[in-house]
Amino acid sequence: MNAVQHDCEFIRALFVRVRTFTEELARPLTDADATIQSMADASPAKWHLAHTTWFFETFILRAHAPGYRLHQPSWPYLFNSYYEAEGNRLARPARGMLSRPTLAEILDYRQAVNAALLEALPTFSPQVLMLVQLGCHHEQQHQELLLTDILHAFSCNPLEPALWSHDEPQTPDDPGEETPPIDWISSPGGLVDIGHAPSGASKFAFDCEGPRHKTYLEPFRVADRLVTNGEWLEFIADGGYRDPRLWLSDGWTWVQREAIEAPLYWRQSDNGQWTRFTLAGRRPVEPSQPVTHISLYEADAFASWAGARLPTEAEWEISAAPFSPERGQAATGPFTAKDARGFFGRVWQWTGSAYRPYPGFRIADGAIGEYNGKFMSGQFVLRGASHATPCGHSRATYRNFFYPHHRWQFTGLRLARDGA
């Protein structure tokens, strides 16, 4: 088997695995569950199912499979997300109006595109195969978004329905577990290399992860574990949400305007007990678990309160590289396995770095060039992977990004300090 054949088989397996898993995630949803949109930042599950399919249809089948005919000519307008080069599209806040097509019709759409793509796959050039690979990683991003978006939608229903019966995508830590004191991972800093260096097809990365480049770091320390719910309860009890000196100015404005008093989905009952809404319904806040559903503003204020700071993305990457899932950790299930230090497989970790291009970054030609580059203002980088990140999706160089007020993702934090 030559290299192209090898890549073709590799991509075929990836494609089948990813496409199947998306549908597994959506299986507990009714047509109505899959239709609703709870805020402009979120999308209906139905839309995620269709948009990821539109991506393959538009950038691969329509462009590279001669004779392919659109499944429904009116649907690209519905399921284009933000590709200006691909023409007009449904306004984002209107995605929740799509009671038609039905969920069943969208699953048919998926099957039709899957079949056409698998049939055409042997004819694709290496460049097109890489687009298919991109489409798979794109779909993995939407797998996590599907979960965070449905969590948000269900949280808006006073009945608080549960997506599934187990607590989270993965087995939680033993709830009785004690939180150990932080053991700092020290680094001397100096001139280091970060970012993705391209290699073979099996080493996928998004464009924004490169070019690999040098950067200079002062000596620093990064915590060997995540901030926990128990520590967050101390922050709350100490008045952390009411002390403006701890907050970025924009953060303080946000806290006051939105009357923020705890992480998203947390609620305190009359007897003082804290609970949080999860994909398995409302559950107690476990002190030993990593805190999640916090904004960058909250993460930054907590770090100030703790006499620490957020790591930069370079500091994080240097510290996390030994624990990267690529480094031989065996996959243990459909989601990213957690490593011993919690860099991967627990929560996305806010860094202190604004999401901006690396030196030498070039936006790709054509619509695919809109993938990442145009979002490089106003957002912050998160690193790691959450318990809801699909297995094989993240790595040490991965750059996730959200606006500093966003907290419906599985977002947490890890502390850092100056000096080794």
Added chain:
Amino acid sequence: MNAVQHDCEFIRALFVRVRTFTEELARPLTDADATIQSMADASPAKWHLAHTTWFFETFILRAHAPGYRLHQPSWPYLFNSYYEAEGNRLARPARGMLSRPTLAEILDYRQAVNAALLEALPTFSPQVLMLVQLGCHHEQQHQELLLTDILHAFSCNPLEPALWSHDEPQTPDDPGEETPPIDWISSPGGLVDIGHAPSGASKFAFDCEGPRHKTYLEPFRVADRLVTNGEWLEFIADGGYRDPRLWLSDGWTWVQREAIEAPLYWRQSDNGQWTRFTLAGRRPVEPSQPVTHISLYEADAFASWAGARLPTEAEWEISAAPFSPERGQAATGPFTAKDARGFFGRVWQWTGSAYRPYPGFRIADGAIGEYNGKFMSGQFVLRGASHATPCGHSRATYRNFFYPHHRWQFTGLRLARDGA
């Protein structure tokens, strides 16, 4: 059969007919169709189905059927509309988040409440029977709202799905029909009686329709037909939407802010042809049909343009009384039949009267008192009945009311002039 028994049978038949018809209206809807909410003014079909049931459960079964247990204790919070006395409730704009309970669960709720109510019916006092009757007329209001709300929701879907295949609830006029010139119905005015005078159970009216009272009218004329689409096209062509002198000040602000250029759901294609979105999908604008989906502001501007004015509600009532559906017109179907002058069964007709209490009006005690009285500011009265108004629901004294910018109802107009 004594009078109470008679009333009981009358109410039972009404109840069964109304409850059944609501479900017939909802039959073409998927669970997802029934879940979505396109704007804060509208409600999901599922919510209409449940709220009307909540009304019977709350004000009749819970209050007057000893031993009745709530179908689901958590649901009153979801399905209370605006009754402050009934406690907290879901914020109106969040009604579209109720993917659960499912449509099937809500239909079960309806059956359970129907069964309990029909069983308890023989035990009810005349006062409670009148509450059941009120609940039926309340549900008829929601029948029409269910249709106008789903029309609005479907209009927000670029695929523009059709609820059903026929053009409208009723057979339209022959599309080739010519519009005759207006023949004015003259009245000398003077001291007249308007409003509802209570009589037996078979003569239901809402509280706001009374007390019957005297009012003095100057001589006036009311048009013997509705304003048509063809006349509205002339108004558009003559620049009616661009001439501030024709508009109320609030209306002109609204036209400019919302960039209004035609009735709701109208669209002009590149070749100049006008179409409008209906429950049967997008259709041509038929010049001979009455114009609909216009605001009070548009109705008032059109009347100014036409050298006329809107009738007051008293003028309308005096003119329409001979055509009232109560006056022996045979019901020809589930919706109000249209009369020869179009007062009933075509479109609701904006009047120039603000919705305010009649002399001697008293708000009823208890939560039922919130039914009408508290809405008596900022809204205008509409009279008549549309093609989507259930048969038996309207009458000459009926006072419908909406804010002057509202136009997602089946709203049209009839002209009036001073002098007999």
Added chain:
Amino acid sequence: MNAVQHDCEFIRALFVRVRTFTEELARPLTDADATIQSMADASPAKWHLAHTTWFFETFILRAHAPGYRLHQPSWPYLFNSYYEAEGNRLARPARGMLSRPTLAEILDYRQAVNAALLEALPTFSPQVLMLVQLGCHHEQQHQELLLTDILHAFSCNPLEPALWSHDEPQTPDDPGEETPPIDWISSPGGLVDIGHAPSGASKFAFDCEGPRHKTYLEPFRVADRLVTNGEWLEFIADGGYRDPRLWLSDGWTWVQREAIEAPLYWRQSDNGQWTRFTLAGRRPVEPSQPVTHISLYEADAFASWAGARLPTEAEWEISAAPFSPERGQAATGPFTAKDARGFFGRVWQWTGSAYRPYPGFRIADGAIGEYNGKFMSGQFVLRGASHATPCGHSRATYRNFFYPHHRWQFTGLRLARDGA
């Protein structure tokens, strides 16, 4: 002296008196005071001074004084209020940006227009003289607005400056005065005439006050005095602002959204004492004084709480006619003198009547036709005159109007009840 000469002298005296008084009102203001605009509903004092002058320049001098040249060609754009027929104009919320022209320049503008108008006055036809009279009454409206707008602006300054040293435009009642129980003024109702019937030039009325017409009233009673601060304190203490059953639905939404807990400008100190901000600075709330700075929503809720209702404008007019300032009451100063029942000279009184045209009302041709008619939606009628209403401005038929949430005017209420 013939009739036209007589009218001419009458109008000349009125013009001189009104124009002078506006400047007296503005005398305590600095250029900066006269420039600021505290909300879109209010206008800077400077703008009132100029706009009233623009009215005379535009509708009289430019139209009827041959050879008149605009004082500044660029100013009509600045000082047109809402006359669409007069062309584009400065957006209302931007009026507060006019630091130039200076107050002194605007006073020069006033002098120039005064001189030109007085010179041309003898040449004017009776029709034009009536326009001058209209301009004078228009300016009197702005005299009161100037005071209410500067009161609002000063209330936004934490230093709470006082416009003048005396409490209010007029001597208040003896603060120790006891509030007597209400003595009801009964009326048998029946067919009555209300509204203005035109007579000579000395009997000015705005177009919306006519035509005089018949209306039928049920027997009713109107309170012989205004609701007082003391009664309002009871309403507050009894939870009036927290009980939704008392409120119109729109009012309850407003109370909650704006967190309304007392009349505008009222504040409760830590020791429980209530004060209110006035044109003379912050003062104690005197229980015997009529309550003011309340919205229609508050007035309506208070009336519900008191087991009463608001009078209709016809009921008010019938009851107040014997106390009308036209009926021989001697003017005692620059503001309307208060009558024994408080119909005039204390506060404007909300009625339960929406501001709509009287039967037979016709909008005048041309820009002057925009004066009143186009505002006839969404507003409620107030009757009477406040302590800040210029002497000679109001009368029993006078229809003032504001939106139901407005309360920066000197607005109060008088109760009414059904039955004589």
Added chain:
Amino acid sequence: MNAVQHDCEFIRALFVRVRTFTEELARPLTDADATIQSMADASPAKWHLAHTTWFFETFILRAHAPGYRLHQPSWPYLFNSYYEAEGNRLARPARGMLSRPTLAEILDYRQAVNAALLEALPTFSPQVLMLVQLGCHHEQQHQELLLTDILHAFSCNPLEPALWSHDEPQTPDDPGEETPPIDWISSPGGLVDIGHAPSGASKFAFDCEGPRHKTYLEPFRVADRLVTNGEWLEFIADGGYRDPRLWLSDGWTWVQREAIEAPLYWRQSDNGQWTRFTLAGRRPVEPSQPVTHISLYEADAFASWAGARLPTEAEWEISAAPFSPERGQAATGPFTAKDARGFFGRVWQWTGSAYRPYPGFRIADGAIGEYNGKFMSGQFVLRGASHATPCGHSRATYRNFFYPHHRWQFTGLRLARDGA
């Protein structure tokens, strides 16, 4: 004279010069000009005059001059900008309501504080002297803001008043001047030092300019001149404002929502000629002048259109250091003199760097710690100095910062490219 005495004299001279110059800038303003506030981002001139004085009163006199009594105890509430540690303060958008105190009263306040401070100056420790120095540089920032804010306010007045008669603070280039092609300043990159290293009192810098630290740069080129109006006209003519592919996603949203078509204050007349509003009134757009009043979004889109990018702040600093005004350029007037390459004294230049802390940055203790650090989210760094930046205020390490949509400052751009 010892070092402290020397510093004391140096600071005294700085203080007198800075305080005097602020008043010179305000001299053309009327009380009303100095009172108005045209948007929440801007402040009235009067407020700038008082706030800079409050800074000295609060952080120096009240804290370090025993026996000092506040000029007016109620004023700190008015003139605190954003120092949470200093207690409650007037909401920012309400600054335009301060018609009182008058401009004259605020000038008195300035004199009183000046006198007290100069009297106490000899008693101050070196630490307090450094606070005085900080207060002077703080006031210089407000000097430029005073000009940009009054420019914005005057732009909202349809009369478009001019602050002064000359075109800009400084003599413009010869309008006929030709724009030379860009000559690129190349740099090999590598490990470089940037940021401020503390030295004596004469070398002031803000806290955010340090610590001086190493950073690694790839080879790069920076343009030897600014982008001109002429080039911007080409960008407009080429459809730059209508091509989404050139824009950051947030920028494209902004362009569409705000209907942006040109730099702020630009206007195209019917004959196609472009003019722009300046402190000297409306003037022609001179093609040879550097473009100004553009947002980061516009700067970034222009750079994409030009096949270039924005420099990072490190690249800019390395390139500009030889031209820093500290390096011996003689001051030629009250504003920063322009250097041959336009790094200083023309426009602030957007960089591609988000405003974030340098490695090792620590927020100072107390209220002074709020000076810079809390603004380090969501903003971008600008470098250089504009024609309105006071002489002696900027330097190569200076970090100015604004949100990416801001453009009422004198903001322009300089292009950069990868590779030396």
